[in-house]
Amino acid sequence: MKLTVQLFAGVAEALGSRVWEGELPDGARVADLFAELIRQHPAAGPVLRISFASVNQQFSPPDTELSEADEIAILPPVSGGQDASKTEQRxxxxxxxxxxxxxxxxxxxxxxxxxxxxxxxxxxxxxxxxxxxxxxxxxxxxxxxxxxxxxxxxxxxxxxxxxxxxxxxxxxxxxxxxxxxxxxxxxxxxxxxxxxxxxxxxxxxxxxxxxxxxxxxxxxxxxxxxxxxxxxxxxxxxx
CATH class of the missing domain: 3.90.1170.40 (Molybdopterin biosynthesis MoaE subunit)
Structure with a gap:
């Protein structure tokens, strides 16, 4: 299956791109995605090993199964555009x-x-x-x-x-x-x-x-x- 993965901050910098596109076998899980990223970009291993995956805007554990329709992102540790004219937007x-x-x-x-x-x-x-x-x-x-x-x-x-x-x-x-x-x-x-x-x-x-x-x-x-x-x-x- 073909996957498109959004990359942010230090992960994007380490991989040299904001987006990773590649193929994994059907039934692949988050852990498989990380393994493939590290295989392709071994120098990015340190930041990838402390990062988490988001699948459909939810933090997802390593055993989460992936599909082509998923919105996937790799998120490094966080540091600690809604319409601001709407006062109800808190x-x-x-x-x-x-x-x-x-x-x-x-x-x-x-x-x-x-x-x-x-x-x-x-x-x-x-x-x-x-x-x-x-x-x-x-x-x-x-x-x-x-x-x-x-x-x-x-x-x-x-x-x-x-x-x-x-x-x-x-x-x-x-x-x-x-x-x-x-x-x-x-x-x-x-x-x-x-x-x-x-x-x-x-x-x-x-x-x-x-x-x-x-x-x-x-x-x-x-x-x-x-x-x-x-x-x-x-x-x-x-x-």
Missing amino acids: FEITERPISVDAVLAKVRNPLCGAINLFVGTVRELTQGKRTVHLEYEAYAPMAVKMMEQIDREIAERWPGTLVAMSHRIGKLEIEDAAVVIAVATPHRAASYEAGRYAIERLKEIVPIWKKEIWEDGTEWIGHQQGPWDPLRAGTEREG
């Missing part, structure tokens, strides 16, 4: 500067007693290296889908919570806002807990990548909180 990937006020407006409601706001910005120094700028990219449709999953997880743990997330992609300068998350809850304590859960979970499962451009080099920055495992259920995390 989750978005955008190339435009993020308006903090606009994100807040998406969660304000008469039943909330607290709003926790997280704004992630581009810092100049990282571990002693001076950052010139950052470049973000995302698997946008799946990124929004994963944000919606986080919203459902939060609603189960903290009933009555309303969440909005906006993440910017493209070139960002020092002090630019890369991500804005607003969490509205009936009571103060829940807003702290759900707000922290939202940003940590975003870094775990939302397919967004960050490239650090320094004065003396570049690097794709991936998940920095232990081995990346997006298949782990969010309910296993501590609140």
